[in-house]
Amino acid sequence: MLDSRSQNTIADEHGGGDQTVLIDIEDLSVEFPVGSGALFSRNRAVVHAVDDVSLTIYKGECLGLVGESGSGKTTLGRAILRLQKATRGRVRYEGEAMDEMGGRDLRNLRRKMQIIFQDPYSSLDPRMSAGAIIGEGMSIHKLAPDRATYSRRVAELLEMVGLNAEMARRFPHEFSGGQRQRIGIARALAVEPDFIVCDEPVSALDVSIQAQILSLLTNLQFELGLTYLFVAHDLSVVRHISDRVAVMYLGRIVEVAPSADLYRNPLHPYTYALISGIPVPDPRIEAQRERVVLGGEPANPADPPTGCHFHPRCPFATEQCVVEKPELREIDSSRLVSCHRAEELTLEGV
């Protein structure tokens, strides 16, 4: 495992944001008990949704977190915010361990960390006006001293996300999906956070609206100096917003790399398969692309395969992969991968 000092230099060299560490995740695990009736039995079966994950998020960067459904990416995002209790491990925010915090400290920290949800339909209270939704956090954290400041700030936020100030009085059902997602973004920004977990913020939207929201998120990041953890299943969306990308498979991080390197030259066979599965909207390029279509489906997280979790689907798996768990290790100064054969494989990106 890298110490945080050498990781600092990495970000520096690759321009992947500021060199200071904002969030440091250390050996984090989240387990869920499964199976009914097993509640009181001693050996309850558990799903390792997040399995011993270590990851660093630098100030000012956008770290993409990619994986298929069931990979644990959303759980990891929620565990970082302490919306989900971790079973083991810890998260440090600016060097301070969050699990040791409580009361006022935690409440203060919660203001600095926000989340934008996937579904713009279920994440807004239908009985609250857009203005009340956006302003609620400001009231809780006492950020607006008087009514006039409050209203002015709500109006500012609406305009910041590309809506009109008059829309504050409207209710969620009066907005389209893209507009609702803008309200969700304004709500997150209202408490002036430093860090935002964007949990699949565009996957429920149409292509043309998706592009609008992605551009908005990028602009806001630059204007306000935000740090993002951008959780998504769509690798092409992630490429357009992230400085670095972490790939998850069945609860484990399998690869971390600066965005451009990951796509050009993936090191993990799973990353390679993900990239090759995504079509390029250009028939000529498509015709020439080398592709690998993975056999099988992601394994059941309650009963993951031995050794490398990916081995049953991996075209390059050997005997070693079946028995031995590959550690996430450093390949060069900026890249981490957990594959026994990373050095010998040559995998083509896009």
Place this chain on the structure above:
Amino acid sequence: MPLLEIEDLKTYFYGDDTVVKAVDGITYDIEEGETVALVGESGCGKSVSSLSILGLIPSPPGRIVDGEVRFRGTDLLQLSASEMRRYRSRRIAMVFQEPMSSLNPVINIETQLTEGMMTQLGLTKRQASDRALELLETVGISDPERRLKQFPHEFSGGMRQRVMIAIALSCEPDLIIADEPTTSLDVTIQAQILDLMQTLTRERGMALLLITHNLGVVARYVERINIMYAGRIIEHGSSTDIFEKPSHPYTVGLLNSIPRIDRDTRSSLDPIPGQPPDLSRLPIGCHFAERCRNVIDRCENEYPHTVVVEPSHSSACWAAVSVFSDYAAQPSHA
């Protein structure tokens, strides 16, 4: 003669005092054995148009108000309900987006697979079961004997979609309509399912109508593309035409909105401003005029005629030819 010809099809939905023009006069065709795409965003009418082909529009409130849907020359819209039933699954089969909700949760896979073959092909239960076994193998489901007896909830999303494909293939139709067949699936599974559909329809000489919002998917699998916007087809052409010489500002906007996995510039997205129009209050002129960068006075007053840009490539835009040159002039697409 093409396998399927759709001519000036109009499907409207009637509310208390509104008329939603979901499909507002579309015309396209599909040749025997060909793969054609119908691309558009939610609410553009692409699914309504495909349900109209099979007479599956709920009525009321929906009604096909005009047009013809000719299958090998027979107008399907003139058929009686029982005649139509003989076309469904026997001639034209459908694969829906949600494999979860399109399979019956309380009936096992075998019954769902054999039902069509027994009623449509007149097979005995034994014959149909044997074929069901073969079909599951064909669509890549391992251990088919055991799987046949299982229920939909015992299958993953990708496996359910394979079952749906097996059902669609079961009566050997001439055309399969796949409405967003992979949208609810994971990326690695999407590639598996689309490859499977392509191989199977090619082997059997079946035509495939792929309805999707994802232009990227289309690039890999189809020969011709129809782009829909607010109830109408606004551009039609071969796959190469659409991607290399898009001739409608909406198509250009869509292409510029797609985050491409082979490009890494963070600012390369160029979104279309605004939102699609309300289908119950469509403008007199071009439906896209309000969001269009190339808009001229004429666009607001008169719906554009279809301009033939090249043989087999047409666009419903008053400025069709110049749109193409604008797109080509952008360095990122050179």
